[in-house]
Amino acid sequence: MAWNFFSLSPLTTKYRKVTTSEIPTCLVLKGVKYICSSSAIYLEHFINRDRSVNSDSFYASLIDNSTHKRHLDQIHSRLLVSGLQHNGFLMTKLVNGSSNLAQICYARKLFDGFCFPDVFMWNAIIRSYSRNNMFRDTIDMYRWMRLTGVHPDGFTFPYVLKACTELLDFGLSCLIHGQIIRYGFGSDVFVQNGLVALYAKCGRVSVAKVVFDGLYHRTIVSWTSIISGYAQNGESMEALRMFSQMRNADVKPDWIALVSILRAYTDVDDLEQGRSLHGCIIKIGLEDEPDLLISLTALYAKCGMVMVARSFFDQMKTPNLIMWNAMISGYAKNGHAEEAVHLFRDMISRNIKPDSVTVRSAVLASAHLGSLKLAQWMDDYVSNSNFGSCIFVNTALIDMYAKCGSVESARMVFDRNSDKDVVMWSAMIMGYGLHGQGWEAINLYTTMKQASVFPNDVTFVGLLNACNHSGLVKEGWKLFHSMKDFEIEPRNEHYSCVVDLLGRAGYLGQACAFIMKMPIEPGVSVWGALLSACKIHRCVTLGEYAAKKLFSLDPYNTGHYVQLSNLYASSRLWDRVAHIRVLMRERGLNKDLGYSVIEINGKLQAFHVGDMSHPMANEIFNELQILERRLKEMGFVPHTESVLHDLNYEEKEENLSFHSERIAVAYGLISTAPGTTLRITKNLRACVNCHSAIKLISKLVEREIIVRDANRFHHFKDGLCSCRDYW
């Protein structure tokens, strides 16, 4: 093929060579390939001399090859000069060309200047808005189109449906669905696939299924739409059932379908099936598909195999943003918060721009770590970034501050957001609950309703939790019963809160009767709440009943065995304590090792029970002994029942004072200036003995000590705890 390196200079009619500094576009006309520069429009003079060239196809090629708005400007002016401004084909091409260059205003100007748009022209402008994520405008244009009497066609609806999907407007979707049927596209597979995806994304997957079932001919897109629909709505098992139906129908999955199926396996933690699908992917030869690598990363990370996940991440030479997000959130959500933060910092130092998903995951990881210093760093980072007004990120910040011990900072983030949704309100309510500020939570709920924000199921989990942590039995009971006013079906979480609330307050009989009347099968959390109430009130028979339920529902959770053993120990039933120990050994379970983390000068230091490994161990134990002596002088009597095993008295006492939280306190005291607040995070729930001891210590040393246990926060000050001994 001949290459003609030329274009016409705008100033002369002579040809000139294209200089290398000009980036040319290609143009193929009648088998001759031309390179045209920005002044390529002047080729027209040449072409016009050659009458055999059709001007429509010439301009069409020119538009297709335009890489800059200035090209379109030139072409448009030529069309005007040549009287071609009413040529629907060319003007539609021009609109499409503009939208491809994200010149949506320009596209609209062209459209408005066109007197009698046909369906092609309408589709072009509707497509422009949809492709540029301007979904309200997409719908507006569609409405206007119908008003002018132009009938939409099979190309119109996919764009309109895409807009409905993004707007999550169920009412609008139904309306459009009606119009699709009226205009006769009830069996157009493209349009129907759009409907399946739309209903699924609106959370109406059963409606999506009806549309899917009505499809006469199903393409891989139809199957992917319904499978991902189930997966996105938390119905992974149904998604996987559809996948096997798809295989029975002999439809071969492509990589997009595989991504959806992997997601379903990820959601149900099915590593075995996920692995076998991974094998299939390798067999088909799709293992290097970047988007499948991302899904595999998410799968292995979710199933705890972060090293494998990391190997996929490392395999990608230049991971895209979603891969970074998958890896960071994989770390953050699966017990590797430190790695998550590390990777996030790595990303920033490499000048890769995070998005709101990345930042949210990093904030989530910081919440897990519990370091207030890191929390403040994250907050600063967000304030200096573009995410300062992002509701997702700010909600995560509120949750993070609450979990890092500063409910005041959480409130500051909350207050600086003017646009709050129910999730943000719920996060703040949850935060108050975590810190035992029950009334603040309830008052905030009242303010929320005044602001016309409707509560959802999570709001109530937060509220009931707050009531629990503050012993607000009546208020909690009332709130629970008000759920039906908002048509919210209580879940196991809500029921367990109520059981907790009644049980702790000593209404064990009522708690039991409440469980019996539950309309759903009581889950682990419900029986767990009953058992822990039985432990507090030393009710052995009922506790044994609850424990039996727990052992059958959740046999490998060590916590239940420890709870029951503690219940026996508190009732001095040592032979039964021993029996539990045997049971645990038989089932291969070990008591979770308690550890506490304290942050000194931004550095986290962990201690486990009786930890002697620290270089300052001698000083720490010296301090522990001083504290112990002073506690005794104040008349402190250790609660020996907090020990799981049947030990003799002295041993028990020693064991207690070497609990990890006590060691962390001692280390904190000798490592910080007088008056400094100590912040400690414990992996298990606070033990009764340490709780009483730390209360007194806070008074003795005149320090505020904040301890986050597995359930909530304890603010120790002046000999008292914010939980008022209610936890």
Added chain:
DNA sequence: GTAGGGTTAG
């Protein structure tokens, strides 16, 4: 000129 996916707040 049409449609499907992956990371995703409490």
